[in-house]
Amino acid sequence: MKAAFLIPLLLVAGVGLGGGTAFGVHQLLPSPATAATAPVKAAPVFVPTGKILAPLVSTTGRLSGYVSFEVQLETEESDAAFVTARLPLLLDAINMRTFRAPMASGPDGMLPDLAVFRKLVTASASEAFGMNKVRRVVIMQATPA
Known part of the structure; x- marks a missing residue:
């Protein structure tokens, strides 16, 4: 009598455990149809801005000199x-910001602070192109002018 009761009980427990496992795997892992329709990220494109001439202004507001930047903007194709x-x-947006941004660093004030300039160009890009059009600002070269 005990074996007759134990076999159906094990069968029901096995089906319950197998079904629960299948449900859990289905919830955690994406199905092949969902994985196939996932959007493919576009390759980044770099748009050169040409030379940008910017004033080096100290924290006191004194003009230390000028610097020429070569910048590229990373965006989608x-x-x-x-x-x-x-x-x-x-x-235009960069020109309206650079005279107010203290970028001069170093003992003589002739070294540009690249982090300040990158933030300035990023804010200018958001104003000129809208949010999320430019992924990243890449400063290729900074040369005193």
Whole structure:
């Protein structure tokens, strides 16, 4: 009598455990159809801005000199033409910010603070192109002018 009761009980327990495991795996892992429809990230495109001439202003507001930057903007391929067409707006936004941003560093004030300039260009890019059009600002070169 004991064996007749134990076999159906083990069968029901096995089906319950197997079903619970299958449900848990289905919830945690994406199905192949979902994985196939996942969006593919577009390759980044770098848009050069050309030379940007900026004043080196100290924290006291004194003009130390000028520096020439070469900058590239990382964006998606679909936004590259939009960003390129609106580069004059970016340069205008940079010019309106640089005289207020203390970028001069070093003992003689002739070294630019690249972190300040990168933040300045990022804020200018958001103003000129809108939010999330430019992923990253890459400073290629900084040369005293």
